[in-house]
Amino acid sequence: MSGVKARSWIKVKEFVGLPKRDDFKIVEKELPALKDGEFLVEGLWNTVDPYMRSNELSNKLGSPMPGGQVAKVTQSKDKNFAVGDVVLGPFGWTSHSICDGPASLMKIIKLDPTIPLPQSTALGILGMPGATSYFGLLDICKPIKEGETLLVNAAAGAVGSAVGQIGKIKGMRVVGFAGSDEKVAYLKSLGFDAAYNYKTIPSLEAAIKESCPNGVDAFFDNVGGDFFDTVLRQMNTFGRVSVCGAISQYNALEPRKGIDVSSITLIVKQLKIEGFIVTRWLDQWQGAFKEMAQWIQEGKLKYRETVFEGFDSMYDAFVSLFKGDNIGKVVVKI
Template sequence: MVQAKKWILAHHFDGQPKDSDLQLVEETLPDLKDGDVLIEAVFLSVDPYMRPYSARSLKEGDTMIGSQVAQVKESRNANFPKDSYVVANVGWRSHTVTSDESLLRPVPPFGKLPLSYALGILGMPGMTAYFGLLEICHPKEGEVVLVNGAGGAVGSLVGQIAKLKGCKVIAFAGTEEKCRWLREDLKLDVVYNYKKVADQEKAIREAAPDGVDCFFDNVGGEAFTAGIHNMKTFGRVSLCGAISTYNAKGEELRGPYANGIIISRQLKLEGFIVLRWLPKWGDAIKETIGWIQQGKVQTKETVTEGFENMRAAFYGLFTGDNIGKAVVKA
């Protein structure tokens, strides 16, 4: 029998997450039956979406949601041989026994690239950037693309793909280190530290006096409003996330409202969940691997050591501690 550790949602989040909201517990896993696999976490993902989704899909005492790269330690399932690697949607668990193949996806061949990329640029965040920009915004050469949350796993790739498509990119991030990376390494055209910008709407207007064609919004709230007010007629907006509102309560969630601008400029706004394009992920991953190998795109990871530090790594997402993808090395 295997002793496993898991993080449970002890209390639903109320405003900013607190240490008492997540609890580390142990359990004994059952012996394997036909069709079962035993997997051991190697890298685990922490992502902003876990904050709102936990409220919608979990009850107190449930294992915290999330994906991991895991190694198959024992197998009674021919589709997942011993020692192979999978991306497993099993939550914050050190070890898992399951026969549910819908939760497991073999890690595609990455060559010499790190396994952790399966949780970042070659996983859900990377595919979110790829499809959210290309399938919803359809950026064209010479257009202006605005992306906020640009120092994270999704936003940083959005900016780079937009540059590959010949666009001018305006990016917002939350620290000087992130801004330097975006400006100096990723070569994005105009980069702002939103914490040092008194008026985001004015800053965007100065960078794009003729308006913005495509807006990839990871932040919501005031940042969303600032972007909408700078859109061109018939502009396209991809609504990916709203991290600025995830910890808000009550009155903090009210306005301002941009309905008039959306209507008068005939904007196209579309929210999305990236799993809608899951059948196309394979080809997109191959193209992204090619971009990495050719030096056309870069990625960064903020790696936290130790399964016991999952909670701290997750909370750091809401204080801007990570550059690029945040992962935990078990």
């Protein structure tokens, strides 16, 4: 069996600035018949994430783009995987994949059919971005006292929107920044105490002073660059900074030089600034998802998805992240 043609998005040029359509090629390849112990999956949902922009983290030139995929088993010669099972795996931007041997199986998990949430959430709120929000906030920003002020940017995105809501669940005062009036309205609907369109306010510094009259205790940074420096200058003593992402810098042609804040400020304010990669907590993800699923069912944690239709829309979905077109998690329905 097999007789299936797989289509894949191959990266054919290193990215310079915003990735271009002709940095990619779609190729088609006939997959071989399955051997014993193998099974074939067909993609249902793909994720696109900002890290894929990195020339270091995306696969080598000539290889399919990487990334998580929710897929269904359509042929199987592995007794542990039956036709019809739905799995999450690192199959990348590929329509069909053959999964072989223990090395690939280690990274494949069966979705629990009893979880009453759409399968696509395994790529978003109950997937890598959800874990990023949960651990990046709770382990690094560490909400300490009721009423502390949390500031988050890219706040209407997959990570930021969950960060703000988890902050609210933990009793924080939450201020969000995002790039459109529609996003600001969305943040307010989620219960953010204040929200701003950073593209139209006259001064970021003035907006922070207005919305954080007692200063910023915790800062979850998704954006980097000037935004990072401006907030850092307004942190309170013993403030905690979770350095999650720097999306303002990913397409920059010239890498920005270091942080433009005096180290004396960092010393005097005794700030804790910590970068992280979410896989640090991989062994704890499932526990976090259980708690987050409970919050979703109780109506305390809401999520949105921006859905692109069809495998051919992978590129459009990917660059939408850098144009700020999305609210919540960007996924592609294959």
